[in-house]
Amino acid sequence: MKQFQSSRRSFLALAAVTPFAVMATSACGTSGPGSASGGGASMWFLSGEPNQTTIQKAVDAFGSSNPDNKIAVTYFQNDAYKTKIKTAIGAGQAPTIVYGWGGGTLKTYAEANQVEDLTSWFEANPDLKNKFFPASFGAATVNGKIYALPNQYVAPVVLFYNKELFEKAGVQPPKTWDDVMSLVKTFNDMGVAPFSLGGQSRWTSMMWLEYLLDRIGGAEVFKAIFEGKPNAWMDPAVIETGTKIQELVSADGFIKGFSSITADSKADQALLFTGKAAMLLQGSWTYGPMKKEGQNFVQNGKLGFVTFPTVPGGKGDPKNGVGNPAQYMSISAKATDKEKETAKKFFKDGIMTETVIDAYINSGSVPIVNGIEDKLATSPDKDFLNFVYDLAKNAPNFQQSWDQALSPTAAEALLNNIDQLFLKSITPQQFAQNMNATLGK
Amino acid sequence: MSSTTAHRAATGSRKIEQAGQQKSALAWLTLPAVIFFVVFALAPLVGVLVLSFANWDGIGAIGAAGLENWSSVLTDPGLYNALGLTFLIMIVSWLVQTPISLLLGVFTAGTQRYRAALAVLYFLPLLLSSAAVAIAYKALLDPNFGLAMGLGLPFLAQDWLGVPQLALGLVIFVIAWQFVPFHTLIYQGGVRQIPKSLYEAAQIDGAGILKQFFHITLPQLKYTIITSSTLMVVGSLTYFDLIFVLTGGGPGNSTRILALDMYLRGFRANLMGPASVIAVILVVVGLVLALFLQRLGGKDKQGSQLEGL
Numbered sequence: 001m002k003q004f005q006s007s008r009r010s011f012l013a014l015a016a017v018t019p020f021a022v023m024a025t026s027a028c029g030t031s032g033p034g035s036a037s038g039g040g041a042s043m044w045f046l047s048g049e050p051n052q053t054t055i056q057k058a059v060d061a062f063g064s065s066n067p068d069n070k071i072a073v074t075y076f077q078n079d080a081y082k083t084k085i086k087t088a089i090g091a092g093q094a095p096t097i098v099y100g101w102g103g104g105t106l107k108t109y110a111e112a113n114q115v116e117d118l119t120s121w122f123e124a125n126p127d128l129k130n131k132f133f134p135a136s137f138g139a140a141t142v143n144g145k146i147y148a149l150p151n152q153y154v155a156p157v158v159l160f161y162n163k164e165l166f167e168k169a170g171v172q173p174p175k176t177w178d179d180v181m182s183l184v185k186t187f188n189d190m191g192v193a194p195f196s197l198g199g200q201s202r203w204t205s206m207m208w209l210e211y212l213l214d215r216i217g218g219a220e221v222f223k224a225i226f227e228g229k230p231n232a233w234m235d236p237a238v239i240e241t242g243t244k245i246q247e248l249v250s251a252d253g254f255i256k257g258f259s260s261i262t263a264d265s266k267a268d269q270a271l272l273f274t275g276k277a278a279m280l281l282q283g284s285w286t287y288g289p290m291k292k293e294g295q296n297f298v299q300n301g302k303l304g305f306v307t308f309p310t311v312p313g314g315k316g317d318p319k320n321g322v323g324n325p326a327q328y329m330s331i332s333a334k335a336t337d338k339e340k341e342t343a344k345k346f347f348k349d350g351i352m353t354e355t356v357i358d359a360y361i362n363s364g365s366v367p368i369v370n371g372i373e374d375k376l377a378t379s380p381d382k383d384f385l386n387f388v389y390d391l392a393k394n395a396p397n398f399q400q401s402w403d404q405a406l407s408p409t410a411a412e413a414l415l416n417n418i419d420q421l422f423l424k425s426i427t428p429q430q431f432a433q434n435m436n437a438t439l440g441k
Numbered sequence: 442m443s444s445t446t447a448h449r450a451a452t453g454s455r456k457i458e459q460a461g462q463q464k465s466a467l468a469w470l471t472l473p474a475v476i477f478f479v480v481f482a483l484a485p486l487v488g489v490l491v492l493s494f495a496n497w498d499g500i501g502a503i504g505a506a507g508l509e510n511w512s513s514v515l516t517d518p519g520l521y522n523a524l525g526l527t528f529l530i531m532i533v534s535w536l537v538q539t540p541i542s543l544l545l546g547v548f549t550a551g552t553q554r555y556r557a558a559l560a561v562l563y564f565l566p567l568l569l570s571s572a573a574v575a576i577a578y579k580a581l582l583d584p585n586f587g588l589a590m591g592l593g594l595p596f597l598a599q600d601w602l603g604v605p606q607l608a609l610g611l612v613i614f615v616i617a618w619q620f621v622p623f624h625t626l627i628y629q630g631g632v633r634q635i636p637k638s639l640y641e642a643a644q645i646d647g648a649g650i651l652k653q654f655f656h657i658t659l660p661q662l663k664y665t666i667i668t669s670s671t672l673m674v675v676g677s678l679t680y681f682d683l684i685f686v687l688t689g690g691g692p693g694n695s696t697r698i699l700a701l702d703m704y705l706r707g708f709r710a711n712l713m714g715p716a717s718v719i720a721v722i723l724v725v726v727g728l729v730l731a732l733f734l735q736r737l738g739g740k741d742k743q744g745s746q747l748e749g750l
Contacts, residue, residue, distance in 0.1 A: 083708050090499040108711070112501030199603070200689060257584035259692040260602030267586065276585055409498070412710035420693045423605070 040070035041096035041335070041342040044085060047075035050288050050363040051152070054356060062350030069342040071097070071350075077264050079201065086408065089114050094332040096339040097346070101404040102139030102148055102328040108408060110142040115330040119145045121344060128348055133392075136326035136368045139400050148328035149347045153285075153365035154392040156323035157207045160286070161279045161304040162272055165192055169278075174309045177215075177244065184253045187278045193255035195248075196277035198263035202415040203403050205422050207281050208248075210322040210402055211308040212241040218315035219397035225439070226405055233436040237315075242421055242428025244311070249422055259423060266293070273297035281308070283323055284388045287381070288363040298364075305387060321395035324404070326368045361385065366392065410438040486724065492717035499713045510714035520719070522694055523702040527726075530613060530698060531677040537617045538624055538673060539666070545621065546628020547658060560629070567622040575686035578615050605695030608688050612696050615687065616680060624669045631665030632658065671734045678727050699723055 040063075045055050052075055063070040074095070076084055081099075088094045089109060098115060100106055109115045122129045129137075136150035161173050169190055174180045187194040198204045213221055217237025224232040248254070255277050261267045269286050271277040273294035280286075291298040310318045329351070331343045352369060360367045364381045366388045376385040392398060403411040417434050420426045426434070496506035514520050549560040566574070581588040582601040589597035602608050639657050648656065681700040684690065690697035690705060697705070699719060707716030 086499060086711065087708055108498060108500055112498075114500060200691060202691075255585065256598075257600035257603045260579075260582075260584070260600060260608075260688075267583065271585060408709070408711040412705065416694070419691055423693045425605070425693045 040068075040072060041339045041346065043071055043073045043097035043099070043329075043343075044081065044088075044095045045073050045075055045099055046078055046081055048077075048289070049292060050359070054359040054363070057359070058350055058353060058356045059346075061353070061355065062346055066342075066345065066350075069345055071342065071346055079262075079264055089332070092334050094334060096332055096335040096343050098330040098332055100148070100328050100330065101324055101401065102150075102326070103400050103404040104407040104411060105404060106140065106147055106328065106330065107142045109330065110145070110147045114333050115147050116333055116340065117145050117147060118149065118331070122146055125348060131352065131369055133326070133368045133370065135392075135398060139325055139404070140328050148330040149351070150326035150328055150368055151351050152327040153360050153367050154323075154325060154388065155283045155285045155365070156321040156388060156391050156395075156398070157211065157281060157308070158284050158305050158388070158391075159279060159281050159308055160272060160290075161306070162275060162277070163302045163304045165190075165275060165278045166304065173279075173304060173306045175306075176309050177311045180248070180253075180309055181251065183278070184248065184251050188252055192275070193271070193277040194252075194279060195254050196261075196268045196271035196280040197254045197258040198261045198265075198268035199254070199258040199419070199422060200260055201263040202419050203401070204263050204268065204282070205418050206402055206415065207283075207322070208245060209241055209418060210399060211281070212244055212311065213237055214320050214322060214397075214399060215308065215311040215314045215316040215318070216240050216244075218317070219320060219399060222399060222402070225435075228440045230439070231436060232439060233432050235432075238432045238435075239428045242431045245421060246424055246428065249424060254422075259419070269294070273303070284384075285365065287384055288365060291364055291381075303384075305384060307391060317396050319391075319395055320397045320399070321391050322399040322401065324401055325392075325398055407441060409441045410435075413438045413441075489717045489720045489724075492713055493721050495714055495717075497713040498711040499707065500711070506714055510718050514715045514718040519694065519697075519702065520722075523697055523699045523719075524722075524726075526609070526695075526697065527678065527699045529609075530616070530680065531674055533613050534616055534620075534677055535670060535673050537613065538621050539670065541617070542621050542624035542669065543628050543662070543666070545625040547632050547654070549625065550629045550632035563625055564622045566619050567626075569619070571619065571682040572686050574615065574619050575683050578611075579687055582611070602688055603692050605692055608692060608696055612684055612687060615683060616677075619683065620673070620676075624673065627669045627672075628662065628665055631662045635661045667734065667737060671731065674730055674734065675727055678723060678730070699726075 043059070045052070056073065059071050059073050085094070085098060085100070086105075089098070094114065098109070100109075106115070110117075132150050133154065136154070137146060140146050140148040140150055159173070165187070166173065169186050171183060171186055172179075174183055184194040210222075217235060217240075221232075221235045221237045224235070255261070255271055261271075263282075266286075266289055268280060268282065269290050270293075272280040273290055287298070287303075290303065294303075297303060307318065307321075310316075329347065331340055335343070352367065357367045357369055357372065358375070361372070361375055361379050361381075364384060366372075366376065366385055373389075376382055376389055379385055399405075403415060406414060414435060417426065417431050421428065421431045492503075493510055494506055494508070496504040496509070545563060549556055549563065569577075579602065580586075584590075584598045584600050584603075587598065589595065589599075599607060601611050635658065639661070640653055643653050643657060679700055680698060681704065684696055684698060684701055685704070688696045690701045700723065703716050703719040703723065706712045706719065
């Protein structure tokens, strides 16, 4: 009996002590990986060249002229970063500078008061605001307030092609969807894959839908989806888009094994410059890496680029573009005042300096800075840069990438359903219905 | 007589008292373990249970959701796909891994020197992390730049990870490749525990190698089989890293097992509530399986394993 009592007493004692132990253990969790030491700020950025070197140089230069406001950068792979940053923000451990693509994800952060409202700061610094393309602020704005600094470059999705293979086949790049389907046959007969695609990354497949829907139904269809209008996904243009995609898959339009190729490993680009695939629909940001790693493929003028073909009977303006209007940096609301000051100073003096602008142009990108026409014209990549610049500038509508424009919940459902659409495990009708169920989420 | 009884009773009660004090001291010694268990096992479990009834995107404020998460997950065909895949991988993995590891274990338990060298080779996959294994296989299996094209064997250049059925089979194969060494190690230890005298007696009675295997080795390994199977079955509920890197749950949903489904819902789609529902389901399935296997092995716990000795 006594034994029982004593063990019960010790158990009760344990129960009384435990909450304090929990408090003690959880109390040490305040300084996470996100916080930097010594008054500086921390920043997370994407790994991969040439941008990694560019940003590192900018940070180093900023650090040497501002020794009290150093910035510590950590690099992550694209797909891994998107998950990591969300988790870190949810756990209150975000870096001072939150890199992102604006749109739906930024909206979630802003509505949860996790990022700083920069509206008044931009008003106090009109020079900075006027420095960038006006269109680049759209995806940085939530409910009329600016929550992010647009930076880096404009990145429309472009149809790249291998000029050598096109000469060999004696054909021209596609202007219409019928051209696409006939080129698929030509290249398959030659034993070359018509289109390269890093399908395991899924946002790569999404680019096809973005352009096709725009060409078939016009910009209004996705605008209605973005605004969450009832049954917006049930538009006949969505179903026609899905049908066209599945026709292309059935005709072996994409390279064998596309659904196991990832874009992070750049295998989809490698397929284009090694001549295993004739065309690639990818963001203009792949130009730099292809130039760097493609064994003189770009330098020898073998890389061609055109806008997305038109679809017969389609309502969309063929000048419309899709892609990323810019990249964005926000400031974590959880950062200390000193860290926030450092970040703002970096935004103003460190991020889009002349050196950085030149570095972007040299790597084959169009920075989102006004008045760069002269610089573009003297670049060795002037053909591509002017093409991108004109596409971005002249587009009556420049649609932000869907997975960034939509909320994370809807975006994940979208990517999952696109994957199944490309595998033909769901019909275009089912795709539209599944997506319709995510409206307003 | 009576005095001895009294004396005995007195010592007895003293002993009980001492034992009681000792036990209470022991209870205090378990304090760190209990704290750890509460902080790192029970508290998160309760947290998940609470979250499964909450509305949370992982970033903003947490709100009550009632039964909404549960009803949405339980009516989602994705859940049953994930559950089915989890059990399919579990059962096929068991069917593939058990005979291979059993035979390899019996073989490597021998004493010849070359077996030791072979044993080292067999155990190599065990030393690699799952992520490294997945990345290596992914590179080798790439239909355009992979091993098949490198060796000039285009018929091997299938779209291994891009076709749902192939991808599922491949996941099971890679899991087996990685974990067979571990179970081989367990069986090797089990076989070495079997007394030599049993085999000597059987040989005298004229039993051949097959008879010895089926009538001595296999029955003596009963508990080893149960241990290894428990690890396999419960472990297969937590396969995550390998599949996450290898296929990401794709193509489509063809390798999206329960643990991966939980992660994708929670951290990709910002649906912490439904993800917590899956986590609770995972805990329940794991507990039921562990209890079932315990039952299977526990029936004649008291019986000697070394029959005839």
